[in-house]
Amino acid sequence: MNIRSLTRGDGVVIGAAVLLFIASFLRLYDTNFVETNAWDGLGTGLGLYMGGVIGAALIVVNRCLPQPRKVAGLDLGTVGTAFSVLVAWILFWNLVDIPGSVDAGAGLILGFIAALLMAAAAVATPLVPALQGTLIPAPKPIAPQPYGAQPPGGYGYPGAQPQPYGGQPQPFGGTQPQQDQQNPSTGTFSPFWFAVPAPRPLFAEDGSPTPIAELSPGVWYLAVEQRGQGLLTEMQDGRRGVLQDTSNIQRG
Numbered sequence: 001m002n003i004r005s006l007t008r009g010d011g012v013v014i015g016a017a018v019l020l021f022i023a024s025f026l027r028l029y030d031t032n033f034v035e036t037n038a039w040d041g042l043g044t045g046l047g048l049y050m051g052g053v054i055g056a057a058l059i060v061v062n063r064c065l066p067q068p069r070k071v072a073g074l075d076l077g078t079v080g081t082a083f084s085v086l087v088a089w090i091l092f093w094n095l096v097d098i099p100g101s102v103d104a105g106a107g108l109i110l111g112f113i114a115a116l117l118m119a120a121a122a123v124a125t126p127l128v129p130a131l132q133g134t135l136i137p138a139p140k141p142i143a144p145q146p147y148g149a150q151p152p153g154g155y156g157y158p159g160a161q162p163q164p165y166g167g168q169p170q171p172f173g174g175t176q177p178q179q180d181q182q183n184p185s186t187g188t189f190s191p192f193w194f195a196v197p198a199p200r201p202l203f204a205e206d207g208s209p210t211p212i213a214e215l216s217p218g219v220w221y222l223a224v225e226q227r228g229q230g231l232l233t234e235m236q237d238g239r240r241g242v243l244q245d246t247s248n249i250q251r252g
Helices: 008-023 042-064 076-096 106-124
Strands: 192-195 200-203 211-215 221-227 230-234 240-243
Touching (some): 008 042, 008 106, 042 076, 042 106, 211 240, 221 240
Antiparallel strands (some): 200 211, 200 240, 230 240
16 A cells, blocks of 8 residues: 555545544534433444545545455445545434424534535545645655765665766676766666656566566665666665656666
């Protein structure tokens, strides 16, 4: 699961779910005779208020998964949105149809507001660009260190550390690059260090479509060979794979 795929709309859904859960413990009706909240009846507590929380959880989990999941042919996000809309609809009529001898309590009013926000965010996120922005921005890649220094939190091989930006990277294996390797006109590839701006999948060398790992921002990886438009990349644990999306990478 990748929480960096969450959007601002998902953040509104999460906040509304927390608010709905809190509202379930507050008084449903304002009366001097009895104090009651949603948990005095399982149908209201578990079926209504927690139904909204479960709907929010389905929306968020579906967003974090690498690929959307389906249950009985239905997308989890769609099911979660349906839950949130249904809860808002029921709470609205509970709020309207109050017995004349009592008033709406904080639990009912706050619960309706939370459910309405949740449903609105769930429905509007695919439609409103402002809600589709990233909730948790990707960390900036760690600045390359001078030759011979280990980048904080990164990794490296002896004699193959990232160079200051604009400098010539040390090739894999610790051998100083030859003059013909430094010259692009020769067509010779020189290994270099790079960092990705956002999480990106790493695919197997045999070209299979299933990712074998994910490259994370803030970590330096070693490009050891050009593979078409991609880069053959070596990870911290020694595994190698092909990075197909090389756009906007930062070279060391």
